[in-house]
Amino acid sequence: MMKIADYAKAGLPIKDVPIIDEHNHLGRWGAFYVPGGGTIDQMVNRMDQVGISKICVTAHASIGPDYVYGNNLVMDALKRYPDRVIGYVTVNPNYPEDMQHELDRCFAVPGFRAIKFHPECHGQPVDCKGYEAAFEEAEKRGCPILIHVWGDDAVRAVDGLAPRFPHAIFIMAHMGGTDGHSMEKAVDVVNRHPNVYGDVALSRPTEGNIEWLVKEIGSKRVLFGTDMPFYDPSHVIARVALADITEEEKKDIFYRNAAKIMKLDNPEYRK
Amino acid sequence: MRSAYHFFDCRASYGMRCYRAPGSFYRKEDLLRKMADYSIDCALVYHSLSKEYDPMVGNHVLCREIKDDKNLFPVWAVQPHYTGEFDTPSKLLEDMKANGVKALTMFPAPSSQNFSFAEFTCGEIFHMCEEHQIPFFVDMDQMGGIAAVDWLCAAHPKLPLVVTKVNYRIDRDLYPLLDKYRNFYIEVSGYKPFEGIKSICERFGAGRLIFGTGMPESAGGAAVGLVTYADITDSEKNMIASGNLKKLLGGVAL
Numbered sequence: 447m448m449k450i451a452d453y454a455k456a457g458l459p460i461k462d463v464p465i466i467d468e469h470n471h472l473g474r475w476g477a478f479y480v481p482g483g484g485t486i487d488q489m490v491n492r493m494d495q496v497g498i499s500k501i502c503v504t505a506h507a508s509i510g511p512d513y514v515y516g517n518n519l520v521m522d523a524l525k526r527y528p529d530r531v532i533g534y535v536t537v538n539p540n541y542p543e544d545m546q547h548e549l550d551r552c553f554a555v556p557g558f559r560a561i562k563f564h565p566e567c568h569g570q571p572v573d574c575k576g577y578e579a580a581f582e583e584a585e586k587r588g589c590p591i592l593i594h595v596w597g598d599d600a601v602r603a604v605d606g607l608a609p610r611f612p613h614a615i616f617i618m619a620h621m622g623g624t625d626g627h628s629m630e631k632a633v634d635v636v637n638r639h640p641n642v643y644g645d646v647a648l649s650r651p652t653e654g655n656i657e658w659l660v661k662e663i664g665s666k667r668v669l670f671g672t673d674m675p676f677y678d679p680s681h682v683i684a685r686v687a688l689a690d691i692t693e694e695e696k697k698d699i700f701y702r703n704a705a706k707i708m709k710l711d712n713p714e715y716r717k
Numbered sequence: 718m719r720s721a722y723h724f725f726d727c728r729a730s731y732g733m734r735c736y737r738a739p740g741s742f743y744r745k746e747d748l749l750r751k752m753a754d755y756s757i758d759c760a761l762v763y764h765s766l767s768k769e770y771d772p773m774v775g776n777h778v779l780c781r782e783i784k785d786d787k788n789l790f791p792v793w794a795v796q797p798h799y800t801g802e803f804d805t806p807s808k809l810l811e812d813m814k815a816n817g818v819k820a821l822t823m824f825p826a827p828s829s830q831n832f833s834f835a836e837f838t839c840g841e842i843f844h845m846c847e848e849h850q851i852p853f854f855v856d857m858d859q860m861g862g863i864a865a866v867d868w869l870c871a872a873h874p875k876l877p878l879v880v881t882k883v884n885y886r887i888d889r890d891l892y893p894l895l896d897k898y899r900n901f902y903i904e905v906s907g908y909k910p911f912e913g914i915k916s917i918c919e920r921f922g923a924g925r926l927i928f929g930t931g932m933p934e935s936a937g938g939a940a941v942g943l944v945t946y947a948d949i950t951d952s953e954k955n956m957i958a959s960g961n962l963k964k965l966l967g968g969v970a971l
Contacts, residue, residue, distance in 0.1 A: 448718070454938070455720040455756055457945030457954070478886035481916040492912065496946050626738045649885055649909055653751065653933040658740025675911035677885045684942020688755060 450696050453497065454687035460497030463697055464714055466704035467498050467679065469592060469619055469647045469671025472505040472519055484675030486523040490530055492674065496683050499701070500530055501674070502560065502708065504592070508536030509564035517552050524557035532708060534562035534592060539576025540569070546579045553587075559708050560590040565600065572603035581607065584614035590643075590707050591616055596623035601631045608639035615707050617669060618644040621659065626652070633662045643707065645671035646682060646699070656689035656699075665695035669703050720756035722945065725959035726937075727820075728854060728881045728904050728929030732765030732775070741933040745782060745789075748932065752788070755937050757930070758959070759788035761820050761854075767794035768824045773803060780816045790966075792820045792854060796830060797838045806845040810971065813851075819969045821846060822854040826861070834860050836872060847875040850968045854904070856882035863890045870898035877965050878902065879927055882935075885909040888916075895921045902965075904929035905957065906940040914947040914957070923953035927961050 453460040473484050482488045484506070493501060503523060508516025513536045520533045535552035537545050552558045561580050565572045572593055584591045595601060595618035604616050621644035622632030636642050646656060646668060659668050670686060672679035686699055697717075705715035731748045742748065743765070752760060762783065767775025772794035783789040793813065796803040804812065813819070821842070825834045832838050834855075846853045857863060857880055866880060878901040883891075888910060891903070895917070905914065906929050917926060928944055930937040944957050 452718040454942055454945060455718060457721065457947075479888040479910065481888075481910060481912045484911055488912070492948075495948060626736075630739060650907060651936045651939060652738035652741045653930075653936050654740030654742060655738075655936060661740070677909040678911045678913060678943065678946075680942045680946035681909055681936075681939035682942075684946065685936050685939040688938030688941065690754065 450687045450693060454684040459495060460683070460687065464499040464701045465497055465670065465683070466500045466502070466701045466708070466710070467672050467674070468502045468617065468669045468704045468708070469645050470501040470503045470674050471509070471676050472503050472523060473507060475506045475676065476510065480675050486526060486531070489674055490527055492679060493530065496679055498672075498679060498683070500532060502532040502534060502592070502704070504534040504536045504562040506676075508562070509567045509594075513538045513541075513548065517548065520558075521552070521555055524555065528557060531557065532560070533558035534560050536562040536564070537577070537580050538568050539563075539565070539574045542576040542579065545576075546583075549580065549583050560592060562592045564594045566594055566596060572600045573607055581611050581614060585611040588613045589615065592619055593617065594619050595632065596620055596628075598628050598631060601628055601635055604642060605635045605639070608635070608642050612641055614641060616642045618642065619671065620647055621645065623648070633659070636663050636667055643667045643669050643703065645669040646686065647671035647673040649673075649677055651685060656686055657691060660689075660691050660695055665691065665698035666703060668699050670699050670701070720941070720945065721951070722954050722958040724755070724757040724928055724941065724944075725962050726752070726757050726760035726930050726932070727879060727927050727962050728906065729760040729762045729932045730765055730768070731762065731933070734765045735769055738934070743933065745786070749786070749788075751932060751937050755941050757937070757941070759790065761790050761792045763792040763794055763822055768829065772796050772830075780818075790820070791816065791818050792822050793818050794822050794824060795842055796823070797832055797842070799838075806841050810845060810849065814971045819966050819971070820852045820854060824856075824859050826859045829859060834865055840872075843869070843873045843876055846877070847873050849970050850875070850877055852877045852879055852965045852969070854879045854881050857884070857887075858882060863887055863894070866894050866898075866901060870894070870901055874898070874900055876900060877968070879904055879965075881906075881929060882931060883907045885913065888913070892920070895925060902927045902961065905943050906931040906935050909943065912948065914943060915949055918947075918949045918953050923949065923956040924961055926957045928958045
């Protein structure tokens with residue numbers, strides 16, 4: 447039987463191990479060119495090429511100006527690929543008057559399982575008052591909130607929010623980002639709060655980053671996220687597949703942790 | 718299991734640094750171990766002292782330390798010679814011949830060695846590289862941005878330029894430059910647009926991309942995956958993994 451690393455070295459889709467990618471977008475992005483436009487068809491094709499089973503999706507439009515337009519794109523993707531796509535309801539704290547309505551509208555559609563914030567794109571801090579309805583919703587549902595966490599201020603905000611909403615699950619996208627200092631602080635926050643996770647979606651990770659994360663916080667609260675189609679999933683999948691950690695730790699990161707927090711009850715994910 | 722492809726890394730380094738990222742290595746032995754883990758056959762390397770302290774010191778230490786490593790090939794960092802801190806281009810060329818150095822790099826950014834990436838400071842070095850077909854590697858952030866590629870390629874059309882440490886947001890500027898000039902290449906470790914490598918191969922050919930990891934400042938496994946998982950032919954993957962770099966190094970005439 448091939449090891450997980452062997453698939454990445456050969457450029458073969460990773461089989462035997464289901465992969466749940468908890469950090470994806472969809473569509474075009476204003477700040478740079480996304481070849482082909484980043485359509486759901488392209489993304490599913492790319493998933494098949496590298497071996498990703500499911501993706502959790504928030505549309506670029508939603509973290510940009512129009513969360514309704516973006517959430518509708520995700521609804522369409524859910525209808526077309528119900529077995530491959532999980533939806534994030536993306537909200538914008540600058541429109542708090544509509545937040546509960548948007549959460550209700552989207553969560554009524556099968557496949558939406560979590561909430562997404564991008565405070566930086568929406569020009570507000572992570573602990574902005576405008577997010578309150580979404581925090582309450584996540585607390586009520588016990589569902590994840592994927593938050594763009596980039597820098598010390600954002601890490602500190604999650605540190606304050608996690609104990610206030612103990613049933614919500616906070617995912618720090620990019621594990622604090624920016625540099626090693628912010629990442630060290632993010633690791634500390636994960637270690638102090640059982641409802642905080644971090645993902646490995648990084649455009650310029652340093653060598654040894656995955657090994658260091660697993661050494662510092664263990665493999666149980668590190669999530670696999672690629673940020674596709676913001677960038678290509680190939681480098682993130684290979685970074686985990688080729689990391690100097692055990693096969694079991696790779697399985698935690700590739701699917702077990704995401705299956706647990708997204709409440710996916712497929713027996714395959716319990717292996 | 719070994720990789721199906723033969724990787725030749727064009728951008729690796731080792732040595733102690735002012736700032737060491739959590740989990741990253743600095744010893745030569747760790748670089749060699751990581752290369753083995755990732756099935757990277759050989760690498761062009763520079764020493765951290767050449768970037769973060771003094772190129773003359775770093776280049777000398779590098780050659781001394783890797784002389785017995787058959788799969789590591791030296792890249793020297795260069796500076797303008799006018800202050801007397803660094804050798805003149807003619808002396809540099811002599812020393813390159815004596816030490817088997819076939820590639821150069823430079824760290825001119827204000828946060829690094831702080832000189833202008835311009836004709837009046839570096840023109841003689843660029844002319845030397847053109848004349849002897851010496852591959853010249855430079856990080857995009859050291860050049861001050863991708864616009865520098867335009868003037869450099871226009872001023873030195875025969876310079877074998879490899880732009881390293883690019884990012885995934887450059888296509889709107891990169892595509893016209895790839896169309897306009899034939900003498901520059903992109904090192905892949907930072908080039909991560911969605912299906913980006915496939916798109917470059919379709920539009921400009923696989924000959925414009927060169928495998929590099931940027932280790933230890935960047936993750937080596939990530940760079941390997943960019944190539945192995947690219948939706949291109951095996952022949953194109955092998956060009957990027959090692960063929961294009963070997964061709965460049967084969968053209969050096971010292």
